[in-house]
Amino acid sequence: MNIKNYINGDYKNPASNDWLDNYEPASGEVYGQIPNSNAQDIEEATAFAKAAFPQWSGTTLDERSRILMNIASGIEARLEELALAESRDNGKPVSLAMAVDIPRAASNFRFFANAITQFSAESHESVGMNAMNFTLRKPIGVVGCISPWNLPLYLFTWKIAPAIAAGNCVIAKPSEVTPITAYLLGEICTEAGLPPGVLNIVHGLGHTTGQAILEHKDIKAISFTGGTKTGAHLAKTCAPMFKKLSLELGGKNPNLIFADCNYEDMLATTVRSSFANQGQICLCGSRIFVERSIYDRFKSDFISKVKELVVGHPSQESTNLGALVSKSHLEKVEDYIHNAQTYGGTVLCGGKRVTVAGYENGYYLEPTVIEVNSNDCKLNQEEIFGPVVTIMPFDTEEEALALANETKYGLSATVWTQQLDRTMHLSNALEAGIIWVNTWMNRDLRTPFGGVKASGVGREGGFEALRFFTEAKNVCIKYN
Numbered sequence: 001m002n003i004k005n006y007i008n009g010d011y012k013n014p015a016s017n018d019w020l021d022n023y024e025p026a027s028g029e030v031y032g033q034i035p036n037s038n039a040q041d042i043e044e045a046t047a048f049a050k051a052a053f054p055q056w057s058g059t060t061l062d063e064r065s066r067i068l069m070n071i072a073s074g075i076e077a078r079l080e081e082l083a084l085a086e087s088r089d090n091g092k093p094v095s096l097a098m099a100v101d102i103p104r105a106a107s108n109f110r111f112f113a114n115a116i117t118q119f120s121a122e123s124h125e126s127v128g129m130n131a132m133n134f135t136l137r138k139p140i141g142v143v144g145c146i147s148p149w150n151l152p153l154y155l156f157t158w159k160i161a162p163a164i165a166a167g168n169c170v171i172a173k174p175s176e177v178t179p180i181t182a183y184l185l186g187e188i189c190t191e192a193g194l195p196p197g198v199l200n201i202v203h204g205l206g207h208t209t210g211q212a213i214l215e216h217k218d219i220k221a222i223s224f225t226g227g228t229k230t231g232a233h234l235a236k237t238c239a240p241m242f243k244k245l246s247l248e249l250g251g252k253n254p255n256l257i258f259a260d261c262n263y264e265d266m267l268a269t270t271v272r273s274s275f276a277n278q279g280q281i282c283l284c285g286s287r288i289f290v291e292r293s294i295y296d297r298f299k300s301d302f303i304s305k306v307k308e309l310v311v312g313h314p315s316q317e318s319t320n321l322g323a324l325v326s327k328s329h330l331e332k333v334e335d336y337i338h339n340a341q342t343y344g345g346t347v348l349c350g351g352k353r354v355t356v357a358g359y360e361n362g363y364y365l366e367p368t369v370i371e372v373n374s375n376d377c378k379l380n381q382e383e384i385f386g387p388v389v390t391i392m393p394f395d396t397e398e399e400a401l402a403l404a405n406e407t408k409y410g411l412s413a414t415v416w417t418q419q420l421d422r423t424m425h426l427s428n429a430l431e432a433g434i435i436w437v438n439t440w441m442n443r444d445l446r447t448p449f450g451g452v453k454a455s456g457v458g459r460e461g462g463f464e465a466l467r468f469f470t471e472a473k474n475v476c477i478k479y480n
């Protein structure tokens, strides 16, 4: 499938006529070409976005909400087509794209269609000073949304929906590794009645297309999800230009399992939090710490369950894990496994490539469990972002807390316990933006979403996203 940029409501070739191969992870074969856009394409898209801004920012909230609802319905109407496209582009099971990725993309639009009608600003009466302040929340203008390959349409729309709901015009770049559903979104937006120029979808590599977005002087804010190293580069580029930044970056999330937990519930969820989407979710619990009294039982039960997981072609209903997203990513993940001993661990199960009949060049890898005896090792400190978890015992709650916090990351943490005091103590003390207790990836779109430390800056979700995509302006009125 060959795709084009979506600029001012039209599909266009890149100015340079430079194209990139797009790979199907399940077969390892090239199945299409995508534009590698440059600064000229970004300039053109931004000019159209700027031209569309006065009208879009003045469009009533009811009308914006109606169009966003139409987009949500348009996504739902093409659920199967989008799920198949997402699976083909990314390697994830079709069943996962049908149940999670595409429904969530529709929910993102529906949620912000509603949220914008409920969003309000504050007023502050300066009592005794005969002055009244009120805050205006103005759309920023043209904003950039840059998203990764692991949850392609899910995360692309998680940024675009609040940006346009708040009255901005958008230059959006999906990952060059998984561009297809973003391409299809253009058609859906046109059919939904989104005016030309409000959303412009530009494809290409990070250091060409993405970099041109960062450097464009008229793009005033950037919402980014991706790797921590890229996030640091964005911050370095954008800070001197005083751009507003939201960075949702990597994680090395701890999973703290106490002996008093609901064991069966914990076991089933821990398998999912380890290997969902081939472990390629920034929220996956990749460091599993287990109270010593249940460590051996957990180790044996967990390994048995992991061995039951089926690695297979994404289109098969029986498949639990599909293909990893790319050859280079597969090799990166494998490096941690092949060097497990040197990096401080022992492989307990998995670790090998899987050959799927008829798709011998696909990027399939067994779900892998590695035992470590220290949290300092490379396996426990670096984001692997694949179907690999480590396990390690702990003795006390204080030790578990220290292990959890001993990392440069701080995205999410999961705690398994029935004790209320422990729940409260750990929820307060864990250094993470998201704490799950006796659950994982339980999402309410109103909640603040994001991390601390090297996991990012700012929060997405709910009114936090609408605050990010607006500038606060205070008006102070003196009266007699």
Ligand SMILES: NC(=O)C1=CN([C@@H]2O[C@H](COP(=O)(O)OP(=O)(O)OC[C@H]3O[C@@H](n4cnc5c(N)ncnc54)[C@H](O)[C@@H]3O)[C@@H](O)[C@H]2O)C=CC1
Pocket: 146, 147, 148, 149, 150, 173, 174, 175, 176, 204, 205, 206, 207, 209, 210, 211, 212, 214, 225, 226, 227, 228, 230, 231, 233, 248, 249, 250, 251, 281, 282, 329, 332, 383, 384, 385
């Ligand atoms: N959701 C997450 O937390 C994600 C984390 N990662 C982590 O990052 C590692 C590297 O993966 P990559 O695919 O290289 O992720 P990346 O962070 O480079 O890619 C994310 C997005 O940023 C864009 N980008 C890259 N360089 C850019 C630049 N100079 N200016 C503007 N945009 C730029 C990419 O084109 C893509 O759209 C992974 O192995 C994983 O550890 C990757 C993807 C998602």
Ligand SMILES: O=C(O)/C=C/C=C(\O)C(=O)O
Pocket: 150, 151, 155, 158, 225, 226, 248, 280, 281, 282, 283, 443, 449
């Ligand atoms: O549920 C969400 O809003 C986000 C989920 C996952 C990511 O952000 C990620 O993997 O990057």
